[in-house]
Amino acid sequence: xxxQHPHVRFNPLNQSWVLVSPHRTERPWQGLVxxxxxxxxxxxxxxxxxxxxxxxxxxxxxxxxSGTFVFDNDFAALRPETPxxxxxxxxxxxxxxxxxxxxxxxFSPRHDLTLARMEVEAIRAVVDTWCExxxxxxxxxxxxxxQIFENRGALMGCSNPHPHGQIWADASVPDGLLxxxxxxxxxxxxxxxxxxxxxxxxxxxxxERVVCANEHFVVVVPFWAVWPFExxxxxxxxxxxxxxxxxxxxxxxxxxxxxxxxxxxxxxxxSFPYTMGFHQQPTDRNVYxxxxxxxxxxxxxxxxxxxxxxxxxxxxxxxxxxxxxxEAAASQLRALPExxxxxx
Numbered sequence: 001x002x003x004q005h006p007h008v009r010f011n012p013l014n015q016s017w018v019l020v021s022p023h024r025t026e027r028p029w030q031g032l033v034x035x036x037x038x039x040x041x042x043x044x045x046x047x048x049x050x051x052x053x054x055x056x057x058x059x060x061x062x063x064x065x066s067g068t069f070v071f072d073n074d075f076a077a078l079r080p081e082t083p084x085x086x087x088x089x090x091x092x093x094x095x096x097x098x099x100x101x102x103x104x105x106x107f108s109p110r111h112d113l114t115l116a117r118m119e120v121e122a123i124r125a126v127v128d129t130w131c132e133x134x135x136x137x138x139x140x141x142x143x144x145x146x147q148i149f150e151n152r153g154a155l156m157g158c159s160n161p162h163p164h165g166q167i168w169a170d171a172s173v174p175d176g177l178l179x180x181x182x183x184x185x186x187x188x189x190x191x192x193x194x195x196x197x198x199x200x201x202x203x204x205x206x207x208e209r210v211v212c213a214n215e216h217f218v219v220v221v222p223f224w225a226v227w228p229f230e231x232x233x234x235x236x237x238x239x240x241x242x243x244x245x246x247x248x249x250x251x252x253x254x255x256x257x258x259x260x261x262x263x264x265x266x267x268x269x270x271s272f273p274y275t276m277g278f279h280q281q282p283t284d285r286n287v288y289x290x291x292x293x294x295x296x297x298x299x300x301x302x303x304x305x306x307x308x309x310x311x312x313x314x315x316x317x318x319x320x321x322x323x324x325x326x327e328a329a330a331s332q333l334r335a336l337p338e339x340x341x342x343x344x
Contacts, residue, residue, distance in 0.1 A: 153273025188290025
């Protein structure tokens with residue numbers, strides 16, 4: 001019944017609310033219409049900074065890699081050699097130096113691929129690379145959190161269409177992760193079960209917001225989703241990081257990533273843009289009870305390949321707002337085939 005009226009929904013992971021306005025899907029659109037994204041068709045682009053054998057913007061030449069390829073970002077936002085330092089003026093002005101490391105992960109030597117266009121075994125190699133990088137970065141004494149993410153498409157600020165993601169290692173725990181650490185610990189203290197295990201079990205029993213699932217992972221449009229086709233990928237087993245996945249679990253992750261991203265592309269028959277990132281427990285050697293591995297997918301598209309959602313006005317000043325209900329979004333995604341539209 002709430003789906004028929006404006007209402008607010010609570011996000012237990014970050015303790016925030018979102019306004020849902022189902023009736024607004026009927027409003028006419030006279031706003032910005034984006035250009036249709038151009039599909040990349042070249043398996044090798046001689047001007048691409050990430051293709052094998054090419055020189056990057058900083059002058060370093062890539063090796064002729066045949067699988068995944070990882071390197072330190074030439075224009076890193078965080079640097080390991082940053083010295084400690086702090087600036088404070090009363091209770092209003094506070095800043096401190098932040099050290100860290102930024103890595104780039106090329107998923108494939110093929111310039112024309114995306115996760116949706118890669119085979120499961122190739123995505124499994126990406127998952128293994130994520131695990132290796134996470135383990136190496138987490139072992140460094142000055143690293144307290146490791147963020148694995150991918151910005152896909154120009155609408156999400158991606159400056160290069162070559163299939164790649166990034167890994168940032170921080171000397172402090174970022175706010176977004178810290179809020180989830182706190183919420184999950186409080187839930188575990190109260191229930192002695194993880195918040196996300198209880199949540200995925202609830203969603204499986206209801207089915208209405210489940211997009212796809214396998215033996216190891218469940219993908220849902222969360223009850224509290226902000227972005228129109230936002231998805232939450234949750235491990236069935238309550239592990240705190242990628243490192244605790246079994247070999248079968250890593251393969252299951254590769255398989256579910258392919259199934260979800262194919263659905264995204266099939267939705268509007270376009271290479272679907274999104275920001276995706278894994279949330280894993282902090283790496284400062286403390287114990288984080290109740291922390292449960294998951295990944296967020298935040299895609300900007302609203303009605304078509306050329307109409308996107310903007311976070312402005314009320315959303316910036318008050319709280320996020322969405323028009324399409326999570327149930328309707330999940331239904332659309334769930335109904336899509338798992339064969340990529342370019343392969344039909």
